[in-house]
Amino acid sequence: MIRVAINGYGTIGKRVADAVSLQDDMKVIGVTKTKPDFEAKIAKKKFDLYVAKNESLELFERAGIEVSGTVEDLIKKADIVIDCSPDKVGAENKKIYEKAGARAIFQGGEKREVAEVSFNAIANYNDAIGKRFVRVVSCNTTALTRVIYHLKKNFKIGRIRATILRRVSDPKEDKKGLTNAIMPDPINLPSHHAKDVKSVLPDIDIVTTAFKLPTTLMHVHSLMIELKEKVTKEDVVSALEREPRIMLLSVEDGFTSTAKIIEYARELRMRYDLYENVLWLESIAIDGSDLFLTQAVHQEAIVVPENIDAIRAIFGIPKEMSIEKTNKTLRIGYI
Ligand SMILES: NC(=O)c1ccc[n+]([C@@H]2O[C@H](COP(=O)([O-])OP(=O)(O)OC[C@H]3O[C@@H](n4cnc5c(N)ncnc54)[C@H](OP(=O)(O)O)[C@@H]3O)[C@@H](O)[C@H]2O)c1
Numbered sequence: 001m002i003r004v005a006i007n008g009y010g011t012i013g014k015r016v017a018d019a020v021s022l023q024d025d026m027k028v029i030g031v032t033k034t035k036p037d038f039e040a041k042i043a044k045k046k047f048d049l050y051v052a053k054n055e056s057l058e059l060f061e062r063a064g065i066e067v068s069g070t071v072e073d074l075i076k077k078a079d080i081v082i083d084c085s086p087d088k089v090g091a092e093n094k095k096i097y098e099k100a101g102a103r104a105i106f107q108g109g110e111k112r113e114v115a116e117v118s119f120n121a122i123a124n125y126n127d128a129i130g131k132r133f134v135r136v137v138s139c140n141t142t143a144l145t146r147v148i149y150h151l152k153k154n155f156k157i158g159r160i161r162a163t164i165l166r167r168v169s170d171p172k173e174d175k176k177g178l179t180n181a182i183m184p185d186p187i188n189l190p191s192h193h194a195k196d197v198k199s200v201l202p203d204i205d206i207v208t209t210a211f212k213l214p215t216t217l218m219h220v221h222s223l224m225i226e227l228k229e230k231v232t233k234e235d236v237v238s239a240l241e242r243e244p245r246i247m248l249l250s251v252e253d254g255f256t257s258t259a260k261i262i263e264y265a266r267e268l269r270m271r272y273d274l275y276e277n278v279l280w281l282e283s284i285a286i287d288g289s290d291l292f293l294t295q296a297v298h299q300e301a302i303v304v305p306e307n308i309d310a311i312r313a314i315f316g317i318p319k320e321m322s323i324e325k326t327n328k329t330l331r332i333g334y335i
Helices: 011-022 037-047 056-062 071-077 089-100 121-128 139-154 192-198 233-241 258-268 304-314 321-332
Strands: 002-007 026-033 049-052 080-083 105-107 117-119 133-136 157-167 206-213 219-227 246-249 277-280 286-287 291-297
Touching: 002 011, 002 071, 011 037, 011 080, 011 304, 011 321, 026 037, 026 071, 037 049, 037 233, 049 056, 049 071, 071 089, 071 117, 080 089, 080 291, 080 304, 089 105, 105 304, 117 121, 117 304, 121 139, 121 304, 121 321, 133 304, 139 157, 139 192, 139 206, 139 233, 139 246, 139 277, 157 192, 233 246, 233 258, 233 286, 304 321
Parallel strands: 002 026, 002 080, 026 049, 080 105, 105 133, 117 133, 157 206, 246 277
Antiparallel strands: 157 219, 219 291, 277 291, 286 291
């Protein structure tokens, strides 16, 4: 049984903790928070709660929330730490993991250099086998990598151009955001996503542009992929529908926007989590040698199965065995 510590119990941390709890070969031995807020109280109902920073001990004591110790105490009992702290904080936390001799998985908000390998389960699982520090790439990169990996595996492809329409923040955020504007992010070419995809699929020719939009539900990607052989729409559909982590939905069934996809997910899953790339069937089109497709990405959930597989990769469990188990427990491909 792999003993897993979750350092940071926010959007990603709470989901990874619940997903770990569904596995029969690993268990959550504790989670951390810095603030004694409602999320800390909920965390304590399910898991042993620790403080991520020593300064927080006093805050928790004043709030009357008993904790089991500090993150250092938690790490001593763990086989691996999943760092789900805010962007760039993971790099700071790495010092604690190094000192304790711990293994750790970081998230996409960290720079690539934080880990020995940037990870996507389908594309480069074996690169993470036996590694000590692994970084699960961001939600956008996970979605791009999955679909590009499958297209590359099945067809001869050339250059890829992708436009990423980014949700401005997660639904829980209440800081000021974009309310009536669209922001190029960044204005200059390319956005960082292309480089990030190449950290997993190095021999891909990809350029990405990105924009932030005043929505919180999902990101949307519009991709154009050069085909270097004769391929039909049916070939593409049949290649993608074999992959459980890609969900093909149709406008004909009423999936006219991300609003409808999320409404569907509310019926399907806890926290309306969609671990799959959601591709619109009608968007798959071929014009000459260019393949077009549009996909939606549930940013809060898509990296969750990747974190579970990254744990197993680090401990040398074979790729197919891990992915199958993760898919089964999270009900991926069971709709
Ligand atoms: N949200 C997404 O859409 C998304 C998607 C893919 C990847 N990611 C990546 O996942 C990571 C986490 O993002 P998130 O959205 O889950 O953030 P989040 O919701 O803000 O949660 C961050 C958590 O980290 C805790 N924390 C604060 N300081 C800490 C520290 N020094 N050490 C350990 N934990 C600390 C926070 O606790 P308190 O609240 O108690 O301070 C909170 O529980 C980031 O790298 C992000 O880029 C996010």
